[in-house]
Amino acid sequence: MSLNFDEMTKEELINYIKKLKREHKYGLVWEEKQEDLDELLKDNYPILENVSSKDILDYDGQPNLFIEGENLHALELLYITHKGSIDVIYIDPPYNTKNKDFKYNDKFVDIDDSYRHSKWISFMHRRLKIARKLLKKDGVIFISIDDNEVSQLKLLCDEIFDEKNFLGMFTWVRKKKGSFLSESVRKMTEYILCYRADKDAKIKFYGEKAYDNKWQPLLKRTNSLKTLELKGNVVEATIPDGIYKKGEYGKGGTMVRLENDIEIKNGKVITPFKVTGRYVWTQEKLDNELKMGTRIAINSLGFGFNVFRWDQSFKIKPPSTLINEDVGVGTNEDANEEIKTIFNISTGDNDLFTYAKPVSLIKYLIKMATYSKKDALILDFFAGSGTTGQAVLELNEEDGGNRRFILVTNNEVDEKTERKLKKMGIEKGSEEFESYGVCRRVTYPRIRKIIKGFYVNKKTKEILDEEKLTVTKLKNIDVILQRMEKIKNEKANEFSKIKYELKNDILKLIGENEEGAFIKGYKVNLKYYQTSLLPKNKNKDQMALQMAKVVDDLLCIKEDCYELVKTHESYRIYKQGNKKIMGVYSDFLNTNIDAFIEDVNSLESHEKIIYLTFRTLTRSKQRIFYLVFQNNFLTNTTSDGNPFFTIAGRSVSRYT
Numbered sequence: 001m002s003l004n005f006d007e008m009t010k011e012e013l014i015n016y017i018k019k020l021k022r023e024h025k026y027g028l029v030w031e032e033k034q035e036d037l038d039e040l041l042k043d044n045y046p047i048l049e050n051v052s053s054k055d056i057l058d059y060d061g062q063p064n065l066f067i068e069g070e071n072l073h074a075l076e077l078l079y080i081t082h083k084g085s086i087d088v089i090y091i092d093p094p095y096n097t098k099n100k101d102f103k104y105n106d107k108f109v110d111i112d113d114s115y116r117h118s119k120w121i122s123f124m125h126r127r128l129k130i131a132r133k134l135l136k137k138d139g140v141i142f143i144s145i146d147d148n149e150v151s152q153l154k155l156l157c158d159e160i161f162d163e164k165n166f167l168g169m170f171t172w173v174r175k176k177k178g179s180f181l182s183e184s185v186r187k188m189t190e191y192i193l194c195y196r197a198d199k200d201a202k203i204k205f206y207g208e209k210a211y212d213n214k215w216q217p218l219l220k221r222t223n224s225l226k227t228l229e230l231k232g233n234v235v236e237a238t239i240p241d242g243i244y245k246k247g248e249y250g251k252g253g254t255m256v257r258l259e260n261d262i263e264i265k266n267g268k269v270i271t272p273f274k275v276t277g278r279y280v281w282t283q284e285k286l287d288n289e290l291k292m293g294t295r296i297a298i299n300s301l302g303f304g305f306n307v308f309r310w311d312q313s314f315k316i317k318p319p320s321t322l323i324n325e326d327v328g329v330g331t332n333e334d335a336n337e338e339i340k341t342i343f344n345i346s347t348g349d350n351d352l353f354t355y356a357k358p359v360s361l362i363k364y365l366i367k368m369a370t371y372s373k374k375d376a377l378i379l380d381f382f383a384g385s386g387t388t389g390q391a392v393l394e395l396n397e398e399d400g401g402n403r404r405f406i407l408v409t410n411n412e413v414d415e416k417t418e419r420k421l422k423k424m425g426i427e428k429g430s431e432e433f434e435s436y437g438v439c440r441r442v443t444y445p446r447i448r449k450i451i452k453g454f455y456v457n458k459k460t461k462e463i464l465d466e467e468k469l470t471v472t473k474l475k476n477i478d479v480i481l482q483r484m485e486k487i488k489n490e491k492a493n494e495f496s497k498i499k500y501e502l503k504n505d506i507l508k509l510i511g512e513n514e515e516g517a518f519i520k521g522y523k524v525n526l527k528y529y530q531t532s533l534l535p536k537n538k539n540k541d542q543m544a545l546q547m548a549k550v551v552d553d554l555l556c557i558k559e560d561c562y563e564l565v566k567t568h569e570s571y572r573i574y575k576q577g578n579k580k581i582m583g584v585y586s587d588f589l590n591t592n593i594d595a596f597i598e599d600v601n602s603l604e605s606h607e608k609i610i611y612l613t614f615r616t617l618t619r620s621k622q623r624i625f626y627l628v629f630q631n632n633f634l635t636n637t638t639s640d641g642n643p644f645f646t647i648a649g650r651s652v653s654r655y656t
């Protein structure tokens with residue numbers, strides 16, 4: 001039907017324009033698909049339960065978190081505990097390839113399922129929507145993806161995170177050669193989409209040091225001729241000591257003219273001198289630089305200067321969109337080797353977990369985003385083999401950071417193993433079947449080994465440093481060797497042998513461990529949780545009692561406060577060193593409230609937090625408790641300005 005604008009009133013026209021503005025102009029269209037989980041949540045509340053036998057609590061310090069279970073379920077709970085508090089999310093979701101890697105409603109999605117894209121988009125849409133809310137204002141998300149869903153994901157993320165928040169799409173070289181059996185093209189790369197949470201956040205990513213130990217030439221053919229004047233004992237020299245006569249040196253555009261004789265002694269030009277050439281810097285710039293600490297040197301008989309900038313350690317360059325071995329990032333094959341080392345698999349591919357990411361890739365991304373945020377919190381809710389956990393710990397070790405991770409993974413049994421187990425008559429859901437799941441077989445054992453340290457019974461090799469030796473770099477080989485020798489000394493205790501290797505012009509410093517070496521762990525803690533369901537109960541009092549039993553785990557996570565110091569039939573009190581006390585009162589009668597307040601007050605701490613987890617409070621009851629607590633504590637609210645929030649359908653109030 002065509003519209004007759006002439007006959008429309010002004011109001012109708014305005015409404016019509018408003019409607020047009022609201023309408024989606026372009027973007028993704030998909031069929032919203034229900035998940036089985038939605039059905040389950042009609043009759044149950046999602047909860048988290050601590051599995052203390054899997055906790056690793058050997059040191060002081062706040063723990064990393066490990067959550068086993070469905071991630072939608074975990075994300076909904078993390079929304080209660082971590083809304084607006086995550087610095088970096090890295091995820092590597094199923095790519096929905098032809099190899100049945102994507103399980104939807106407990107079934108692997110088939111290549112000829114006509115809803116396969118819709119199912120994937122629905123699945124991602126729900127999870128990413130919550131993920132965004134978990135990010136801090138200056139938080140960022142990285143999402144790995146390949147050709148199969150990259151276009152859909154980009155449009156979906158533009159919708160969820162806003163196109164304005166798109167920071168870039170990285171290309172990661174995941175294979176060195178690619179399969180020659182491929183029919184049309186050899187696929188060697190995949191992508192990583194990156195968004196920030198808020199358009200006002202200024203995100204400064206770290207790529208590399210701006211002048212990473214590089215001496216830069218001061219001559220440029222296209223510049224005009226300038227005469228520079230230098231004092232004695234300022235210019236360093238790597239050419240032989242002796243007297244060099246006034247005259248022209250070098251050729252063409254890089255020719256320079258020494259305006260007087262100079263003497264080089266003990267690696268320094270001791271004579272004051274003047275020199276003319278096509279220099280990039282003026283005399284003023286040069287003097288300023290030298291004052292700040294920039295070094296200047298003559299490294300060849302062409303007498304062109306090289307400078308080593310004083311500010312090189314502060315200046316950083318943003319990363320390029322290409323991620324490959326040039327920036328120290330490995331491939332899928334490296335990831336395979338990493339898993340083989342940890343699980344002592346000596347030959348071939350590992351059959352535990354294919355397509356893990358190499359630690360170096362995730363470390364690179366996390367370093368990029370947290371270079372100046374070394375206590376960042378990093379979340380991966382498709383943790384797979386647990387690479388992100390290892391990357392966080394390794395990066396902290398390298399730069400003295402105190403980052404922590406939250407890993408979430410289900411206990412999926414891959415399609416091949418599922419078929420094998422079926423043939424063996426091992427029932428889905430049985431303990432034996434579950435022991436083949438990714439979480440129990442790979443993720444948790446890997447993280448445990450990495451934290452506790454482990455023995456390897458095969459040779460391990462690690463590249464400690466490397467440099468491509470170009471002609472310019474060869475001139476400064478002493479600087480490169482000095483750097484490598486320093487690393488060699490620092491790492492001497494970690495390897496049984498450290499050696500140099502020169503191949504294809506690349507000089508590598510390699511650390512090797514002989515058979516039976518112990519790979520040392522990290523002084524960090526881990527708390528382990530499983531997602532679970534609490535059946536809804538129509539009897540409000542019974543429901544309140546059931547909820548009271550499970551609410552603590554979530555509150556401990558929310559307040560980062562885990563040490564139990566007091567238990568009572570009506571309440572529990574936890575502490576975080578001497579920084580924080582958290583009391584949880586969960587009786588729906590107020591009989592023991594005085595004892596509770598007394599106990600909380602008897603403990604010394606900087607901060608005290610009280611949670612009341614009754615059944616939904618009536619206004620009058622809220623008022624009574626408000627008054628009781630106002631006399632004892634400063635009443636405060638949760639971060640979004642509401643003192644009440646809901647756990648398992650019940651209102652929980654927080655006071656500080």
Ligand SMILES: C[S@@+](CC[C@H](N)C(=O)[O-])C[C@H]1O[C@@H](n2cnc3c(N)ncnc32)[C@H](O)[C@@H]1O
Nearest residue numbers: 070071092356357382384385386387409410412
């Ligand atoms: C591609 S892998 C991630 C690999 C990981 N980056 C690594 O380096 O090992 C995706 C993982 O997400 C898990 N996963 C898939 N759907 C999930 C869900 N709904 N909840 C939790 N985990 C899920 C799968 O079990 C799989 O291990």
